[in-house]
Amino acid sequence: MGEFRMPALGADMEQGTLTEWLVHPGDHVSKGDPVAVIETAKSDIEVECFEDGVVSALLAEPGTVLPVGAPLALITSEAETGAVPPVADERAVSRSGEPTASPEPPVAPDILEPAPPPADTVTSPLVRHLAQDKHVDLATVRGTGRGGRITRHDVERAAAPPVRIRATPMARRLASEAGIDLAAVTGTGDAGAVRGADVRGWAAAHPAPDGRREAADHVPKAATAAPHRATSGPATDGPGARDQRRETMRSAIAALMARSQREIPHYYLSRTVDLARAMAWLNAHNRDCPVSRRLLPACLLLKAAARGAREVPELNGHWADGRFHPADTVRLGVAIAVRGGGLVAPVLVDADEDTLPHLMSRLKDLANRARTGRLKSSETGAPTITVTSIGDRGADAVYGVIHPPQVALVGFGAIQDRPCAVDGLLGIRPTVIATLAGDHRASDGATGARYLAAVERLLQQPEEL
């Protein structure tokens, strides 16, 4: 009896989400068969099992997040079930190339019964199930996997041969840049071919909520509106969808930041905060915790920033229609740098009331998903104050640009040991420079100073955060 456990799919992986089972209880599995799809922070990965046997129980539901090492399934070896060990047989088969029946299913015979593997190919249980579901005869499928193995893709292709969509190269490029399915677009070209104008027309008629399609709108507009030669530049030089997305993000940031500098009279304050107590408390806390539950200093800083915003409500809210609208709750925006450039500022709702461990896990989750571009819509709406913490990149202090319509942006620099005066002596203490960029229309320097003082005071009592 063996346990199939959540594998570590990378040195930095602490947990994974089981998204799909590729086997059913009763399936025979061989070493190397893919049995489950695990979603990590980076991508979906098909996980292979490490032993031969029969799946006797699935212990986790798809959708659950599990730490590395958590048992996912029980796999019973053939000897334990008393079935004929099939491994040797299968090997013999693949070597001799002669047809043979699949090993007798030890349990749940109805599941396996109609799917004998074809003569000289090795198939995974998943593939056999899929073939059965889609009524595909595996003997007729040409395998494109390793060693001619039939993959899931092969079966899907056999079940539904792809329909070639007639589309011009330009239409294909526009559609792929804008993430549009060409099959949805009605072609007006020769023999129904989809042309560039059809894709643009479709994009105009179906504005996307996620901003991704703005790219598609953007290209044709530039191409027709810009002066003649300028359009042969980067916009139409065929950047991939990823570049396009990055470009879209860049132009969104550009518009927002330019608006901020144009409209908001910023004032800046800074305060050096002694973190000796906070770091000591954090170290003590982390000593008793498994790695997965350890807290990072950023968590303390965010919590303090959120609590500070509750104490100084003059900075927590939005500027609209020529006056300040305070917010009822603290929706803490967290600026997160995105791989390859750009940043997003998703929201931690009620960060001021959350416990530190929970806030930490939310923060990790949020950062991971922000970087893979899979934020929920509830996490992208209207923060009331934003924190940017650029310290891990080594800057001492950050004087930020306020994200309109918010009226304040809190910045934390690197936590560093610095010389400072302690009780009349020169001491070396871990410190952080906290900064505040304030909207002078909504508040004055005194308010900002009160806020930074509150943040400093909160960070001196980490146990109460």
Next chain:
Amino acid sequence: MREALTADDRVFLMGEDVGKYGGAFGVSLGLLEEFGPERIRDTPLSEAAFVGAGIGAAIAGLRPIVEVMTVNFSLLALDQVLNNAATLLHMSGGQVSVPIVLRMTTGAGRQLAAQHSHSLEGWYAHIPGIRVLAPATPADARDMLAPALADPDPVVIFEHGSLYNTSSDLSATHHRRADIFSAAVRRQGDDVSLITYGGSLPKALAAADRLAADRVSAEVIDLRSLRPLDDATIMASVRHTNHVVVVDEGWRTGSLAAEISARICEQAFYELDAPVERVCSAEVPIPYARHMEEAALPSTGNIVRAALRTVGRNG
């Protein structure tokens, strides 16, 4: 040519009937009287001989302008051009360059029948080692000559017979030296690129006018240099309009139009919103009868129809 002859005494003109007769098309009228028989030389009717002599003179340090009456007869001198002029620099290990300028009339449209109506620019543009120019405007016809003479390698200039009677006031561009490597955008447009050169340029411009009446905005590219081709200008236009019609008076098979179409597919495939259209001559010996000749050659109507097809309008 008068300017070139005045500016550099190494320059001389040689060819059939260029002296006393003033050139088969009147191009050198008056030059014999002005520069004398040493520098305006009538030659016997042997293209191989006088092109070969021109190559020799070029090697020896002169700057010959050799006029071959028409491209049709230049085939007799093709051996000299291909095997001597184009190869000597290479075969001498870079020691011998051949700074000859070959001028010749090309094209059909004047009821001269099958033997006098060829458009073989594509043949010459196939040859590495020579530069091939096709002026389509009076300004280019004059301004390309000086840089062609300055080029240390052989330059072939194709003058389309139907363009000799076009004129324009060149005083505004006086003393301007044209470049001999870039294509020119003769008309800017947004919907379709008409790519052409030489004698087909007026037809393409006329087609652009008619397309404008149909609310199709056509860009007209004059290649000017057929070898090397100015890929950058071509592709910039394709990226802008996404639709292409190549107009070439040569026969379609193996034509310059084929080369341009292939380059567009290689370099700007994902910009294409329709197959590249080609408007070329029918693959027949060019007929004598006017109506049949007109039917065989690219026409403004053909270009308009091809352009409408490519942008997806009736056709």
